[in-house]
Amino acid sequence: MDIQGDSAEPWETAAALVRAAQGGDALAMDELLTLVTPYVTWLCRPIAPHDVPDAVQDSLLAVFKGLRTLRDPLAFYGWVRTVTVREAVRVARRTAVEEPADPADLARLGELRPGTDGELPSDVRDVLARLPVQHRAVLVLRELEGLDEAAVAELLGVPTGTVKSRLHRARSSFRKAWSR
Incomplete structure (x- = not known):
């Protein structure tokens, strides 16, 4: 068809x-x-x-x-x-x-876009893999899919405040792990 x-x-x-x-x-x-x-x-x-x-x-x-x-x-x-x-x-x-992310400071995931082949760079995938599942999910939905906190909350079935706190911790953990 x-x-x-x-x-x-x-x-x-x-x-x-x-x-x-x-x-x-x-x-x-x-x-x-x-x-x-x-x-x-x-x-x-x-x-x-x-x-x-x-x-x-x-x-x-x-x-x-x-x-x-x-x-x-x-x-x-x-x-x-x-x-x-x-x-x-x-x-x-x-x-x-899951492996815990380690300390330091650098970039935000939103500034790191997929390459021309649609894939995230391997170093970004490696850092994401070290984050807890809940942090990976909110980062992907917010930073890569571009959804707002309310849409992420609805999608994950959690309150908006939970999404905001997870997003804050996820961004911080990502920055720390990235700079390592």
Whole structure:
């Protein structure tokens, strides 16, 4: 099923595939999962760095199982972000391979953007991997995804004040670990 046209926006293409997949079109479901896999991987990599394949697989499985519950096909990417972050945090907590970040001071994660290939630099990934799961999640959502504190709080299911305090501690830990 080729729904993609040259003039279609990515969310419009995804919405057409969502509608078809919700209607039982297996090829549309396959194409939809293929379309969203790079985004899911990009989100999982900094949150669950020690188990990226498991986090991606669990996220895609949750997308597959829950697609019928999505009411607005144009909201697909936001819904996928929510599902993926929750699954990546769950996988990261399950594996619990975390090292504490160490002291000093330097840059903010928001100033460090992915390279031309869409990947974060390896030194940034290494520093993120040393942070607790909750800190990685808020940093990725706030600094890389550009969500505000209220949206991050809603996505993670915690109060806004919790997000603000985690974000403050996460930024501080990142700076300290970065300068090391």
